[in-house]
Amino acid sequence: MSATSIKSAEGLSNLQAEIAHKILTLAQDGHWKEGEHVSETPLAKLLGTSRTPVRRVLIHLEERGLFTKIPNIGFRFQGLPAKNDNLSDLLPKSETETLYERVMTARASGEITPEVSEAELADHFGVTRGMIRLVLMRFANAGLAERRTGHGWRFAETLDNPEAINASYGFRVIVECGAVRDPGFRPDLGQLAELRAQQQRLHDTPVNRITGAEWFEANANFHATVVGWAHNRFLSEAIARQNSLRRMTEVVEFTELSADRIRKAARDHLAILDAIEVGDTEAAAQILDRHLSRVPGEPARLD
Numbered sequence: 001m002s003a004t005s006i007k008s009a010e011g012l013s014n015l016q017a018e019i020a021h022k023i024l025t026l027a028q029d030g031h032w033k034e035g036e037h038v039s040e041t042p043l044a045k046l047l048g049t050s051r052t053p054v055r056r057v058l059i060h061l062e063e064r065g066l067f068t069k070i071p072n073i074g075f076r077f078q079g080l081p082a083k084n085d086n087l088s089d090l091l092p093k094s095e096t097e098t099l100y101e102r103v104m105t106a107r108a109s110g111e112i113t114p115e116v117s118e119a120e121l122a123d124h125f126g127v128t129r130g131m132i133r134l135v136l137m138r139f140a141n142a143g144l145a146e147r148r149t150g151h152g153w154r155f156a157e158t159l160d161n162p163e164a165i166n167a168s169y170g171f172r173v174i175v176e177c178g179a180v181r182d183p184g185f186r187p188d189l190g191q192l193a194e195l196r197a198q199q200q201r202l203h204d205t206p207v208n209r210i211t212g213a214e215w216f217e218a219n220a221n222f223h224a225t226v227v228g229w230a231h232n233r234f235l236s237e238a239i240a241r242q243n244s245l246r247r248m249t250e251v252v253e254f255t256e257l258s259a260d261r262i263r264k265a266a267r268d269h270l271a272i273l274d275a276i277e278v279g280d281t282e283a284a285a286q287i288l289d290r291h292l293s294r295v296p297g298e299p300a301r302l303d
Contacts, residue, residue, distance in 0.1 A: 012060060013053075017094035020057045022047055027066065028209065032077040038067065039074045099127060100135045107155050108252040117152040143244055158248045168242055173292045175238050176223060179230035180276070180285040187229045187276050195222055196273050203266035212254030215262070216247060222269050226276070226288075265291075 012020060023043070032038060044054040058075050061067050067075040102125060106112045112124065118136065122129045136153050139145035144156045159165045179185065198218050202210065220243040227239045268291040275284035 012057070012094075014094040014096055015049075016053050016057050016060070017097070019047060019049060019053050020060060021097075023054075023057060023061065024066075027077065027080055034077060034079040036077045037070075037074060038077055096131060096134055096138075099125060099131055100138055103135055103139070104248055105252050108158060108160065108249045110160060112155075114155045114157075115148065115152060116155075142247070144248060156248070157245060159246050160249060164245075168245060169292055172223075172239070172242055173289055175235055175242075176227055176292065177285040177289050179227040179232065179235045180281050180288060182230040182232065182235075184232065185230045185281055187226075189277075191225055191229075192273055192277060195225055196270060198222070199266045199269040199273070203263050203270070207259045207262060210254075210262070212251040215254050215257075216251050219265065219269075220247070226272070229276075 026032070026046075038058070040051045040054050040058065043058075044051045047054065058067055059069070062069050062075065065081070066078055068078055069075055103112070103121070106124075107114075112121070118129045118132050121132045121136075125132070136145055139153075139155070140147070145153050146156075148154050159168055199222065202215070202218055224236065224239050224243060227235050230236075268287060272284045272287050272291070275281070275287060
């Protein structure tokens, strides 16, 4: 697709905005080749929605150059924008997505307390309780919040101070390196290939096309999968707990990471996978140790 300026996106409902982001994710993941025909009905079925909002979104994306409408046939995928275009400017965020990010940032920074009521949050953010409830249910589905007995909500514990962050990294060195060195460590080569492809995409993708959530999920999945190859449920449970603790702050602080650090993290992961694939678990453990070890006072997080 030729490099053109991206128009600002307006006029989509919350549902349509969410569908638009799902369609864009499919495009980024290579679901369509450039020039491929795209039909409303199969796409609506894939997304679990009706044709009407899908049609509206495809027209919206046609106006921004991602698709071309073919009379009596459907649409044709034109390809993604130029690499220097920021895809976040291509689509509007839904009101619930924007509110979700505001609540996450506020909790990660300590602006709101771990235990809070819907009414307090609605007043704090100037929105309806219905919107707050939708957002809190999303936090609950991600394991980041739960309803309190009686009333109100409790956010999950998070790593919100330097001492907790350093302790978490130290614990992960023990658990993750121990898992790789465990006599029962047996990698699943199919999963290894999937991890390699995912990390290579992270390394090669322009930073402005990666969201904090995508970054966190890819890297949390990497570490959980590698530990899982030790076939020890206690080690896997420990890493799942660490992933839960670090999710909120790391998603929020993703914007503080430089492109160089993001690519270095991906290169470290790829090197770990290379060592595991050839059976050199000691080399893999040493790379992992260096990868997770932090210099005292080091700003931000690496992974």
